[in-house]
Amino acid sequence: MSNENYHHENLKADLIRNGLKLLDEEGYENFSLRKVAKACSVSHTAPYRHFDSKDDLILAIAIEAHLKFNQRLEEAVNKHPKDNKSQLKEMGYAYVKFFVENPEYLRLFFLSDFANNLKKMNHETLLNGEQPFNTFYQAIERCQAEIQSGEGESVDPNAMALSCWGLVHGMAILIAKKDFSYDGDYLELVRKVLWGGTFLDL
Structure with missing residues (x-):
């Protein structure tokens, strides 16, 4: 199983969990889906399977x-x-x-x-x-x-x-x-x- 496939099974939960941590550390202006993707060890396009924008992810958080x-x-x-x-x-x-x-x-x-x-x-x-x-x-x-x-x-x-x-x-x-x-x-x-x-x- 590839690393990305492994993460995809719980990708949404991982994005929310890591997104909260990143948002808390960096604040709204420096927060991005690309950074959350990196924290989850997935491609920078992977978060868009679940969220249209960073505001969409923050709302989910x-x-x-x-x-x-x-x-x-x-x-x-x-x-x-x-x-x-x-x-x-x-x-x-x-x-x-x-x-x-x-x-x-x-x-x-x-x-x-x-x-x-x-x-x-x-x-x-x-x-x-x-x-x-x-x-x-x-x-x-x-x-x-x-x-x-x-x-x-x-x-x-x-x-x-x-x-x-x-x-x-x-x-x-x-x-x-x-x-x-x-x-x-x-x-x-x-x-x-x-x-x-x-x-x-x-």
């Missing part, structure tokens, strides 16, 4: 990242099927853990020169119910409804969403970029903040 991220959030929800507050806490922990373990996704989604382009892409996979923000916001709405029905208080779901997201996003960036110096287990510290602090005390 973003879609895969969104699906993986959303899966982590749904797993967090499923750990506490009858406890809405615990769902949000577990999702917050999963959020930080995902981006600390995959800082290249954090940079792609929020910190890269391509991040703004991703927000403008009207791709159905990025807009439908599998989008991570939808999973998060649905949990916010469930928690908000429970608080209002139980205590009669008026809770703005957008304020709750901003508070929850802002906290975990800030922790993810500080830890992933190593801006917060700590000798212990970062993720255990995150769990302590989410379960032992004032999180969700609205």
Whole structure:
């Protein structure tokens, strides 16, 4: 079996995996299908079997990242099927853990020169119910409804969403970029903040 035939069996997956690494290292302007092909040890024309352009490949990278991220959030929800507050806490922990373990996704989604382009892409996979923000916001709405029905208080779901997201996003960036110096287990510290602090005390 030739080297290229071997790679072709999983070429699309290889292009996405190596493309993410290359995009993270070189940025959008220096990213090219030719460079990704070289990283995959295939001819420079091989990527065009699956992708029309570098933007097409980057979109595929973003879609895969969104699906993986959303899966982590749904797993967090499923750990506490009858406890809405615990769902949000577990999702917050999963959020930080995902981006600390995959800082290249954090940079792609929020910190890269391509991040703004991703927000403008009207791709159905990025807009439908599998989008991570939808999973998060649905949990916010469930928690908000429970608080209002139980205590009669008026809770703005957008304020709750901003508070929850802002906290975990800030922790993810500080830890992933190593801006917060700590000798212990970062993720255990995150769990302590989410379960032992004032999180969700609205």
